[in-house]
Amino acid sequence: MTVMYNRVALIGLGLIASSMFWAMKRADVVGEVTGYARSSDTRDVAREIGLCDRVCDSAADAVAGADLIILCVPIGVMADVTREISGMLKPGAVLTDVGSVKRAVINAVEPHVPDGVHFIPGHPLAGTEQSGPRSGFAELFDNRWCLLTPNGADATEVKKLRTFWQELGSNVDEMDADHHDLVLAVTSHTPHLIAYTMVGVADDLSRVTDTEVVNFSAAGFRDFTRIAASDPTMWRDVFLNNKDATLEILGRFTEELFALQRAIRQGDGEHLHDYFTRTRAIRRGIIEAGQDTDVPNFGRNPVRK
Amino acid sequence: MTVMYNRVALIGLGLIASSMFWAMKRADVVGEVTGYARSSDTRDVAREIGLCDRVCDSAADAVAGADLIILCVPIGVMADVTREISGMLKPGAVLTDVGSVKRAVINAVEPHVPDGVHFIPGHPLAGTEQSGPRSGFAELFDNRWCLLTPNGADATEVKKLRTFWQELGSNVDEMDADHHDLVLAVTSHTPHLIAYTMVGVADDLSRVTDTEVVNFSAAGFRDFTRIAASDPTMWRDVFLNNKDATLEILGRFTEELFALQRAIRQGDGEHLHDYFTRTRAIRRGIIEAGQDTDVPNFGRNPVRK
Incomplete structure (x- = not known):
């Protein structure tokens, strides 16, 4: 396979970065991959499991000489990280990210991007309820979508980054950052907030003991707990940074919920x-689009103790 | 294996009844199983796939001489069905049901139960998003819980029905009907209503096209669509018949949701x-209790078109 980027730097080594590493190795489309995480424990784990060809002890070391730099940190620290590395970015390098909100990332990162560096914001719509450097796997992006919000970036570099994501297994689409944030408020951010809320309510109910909620979860609740087990820091930053769209969709949600609540009260x-x-x-549309399995219960096998 | 009930009648032939039939055959604990469904199409399908040893064209025929009668119909028709069969019930027979609400079923069924027939309400906490006679499978109840709300029924018959459900693969617990309805409002009814609402909101949004909602569903939304694809008639009846507990839990849910909404608005x-x-x-508790899998994304394999 042709090497698309000679040097790639992963900043942050959680679920997405580690999955990207294994997917890059599977596709064999890059040269050396360096990595950096703020936590020394995470760096130790990365070294132990062979995550990245070289794990660096500073972000600046990791990005030095890199052709592609991928910011895989929570949205709340994107600005600081970019400021920290901006002096080391090579002219002509491509800087991208994997944040779940795009307008806020653009506002945070763009002011610190030096002239001659191509900033192309991105968001792979893939993940699991697990987090950390050990949680990654090469197949995470297969047949999922990666959305780029190029924001006027160089067309040749955008096209190359699209191909890169396709090599990692993704479908790729481009859109405006604000539209991205609204779509994701519907398909991801509001559903996550609702799942967190429902699980929190169950946790609060002292009359319904822990054991009952846990044992009797198969009647629907357990699906919510998977989503509500996602990384707290990442999700805090999503809501703080996609405030307007999330609040708009939440408003529509409560409007509809109240209409259904009234129908229940009135026996309609x-x-x-x-x-x-x-x-x-x-649901049928999602299955036909290949975005979920049609076997019952997601194909969970009967779970035995 | 010892035959526990010589004759079993399944009234209603959907997901639960068909799964019970295959689980009874797997366990080899009953004699002849008769079945009845109101729709002649359903009866035809049942005959075609060998669901029930004998499919009858009336509920009265199906229950004649039965030792165990299992009502597997939507809650809204439980009273009518019981009235229809009550004259044919054999003295000493056990009448049970699989309804997701227990107080309303007791109120609907009990007035029509003849003296000498043991009515033991039940609810297997198991299901999938699919419905109808073809959707059943023998493993549905394995390691799930079945809740009985015996309401003063004969202890020997309750014990026997417990054993029957264990033979079908279930764990069994007993509780008061009102407590059951509250627990299920938390672990099942409210989560379903919320999932239906979220999917309805997405469907309403004309700015976010169908294709986008569908393609980009892997970011969380698709889990909601599975639950919101469940049988509409069954769920209408659940909400109409567990009104008080559902409205109470919904009240707590919106209270918590508003607190989180305010935290987002205020940047807390x-x-x-x-x-x-x-x-x-x-989530960890549910996995430790063996009620869900700990593999990411419920162990969905990457879905390819």
């Missing part, structure tokens, strides 16, 4: 039945 | 981070 079975019938169609 | 990252950290523990 027709309203409920119509609503529940309509939502089945979206 | 500490509140968000604390909340998101707390909810991770419940």
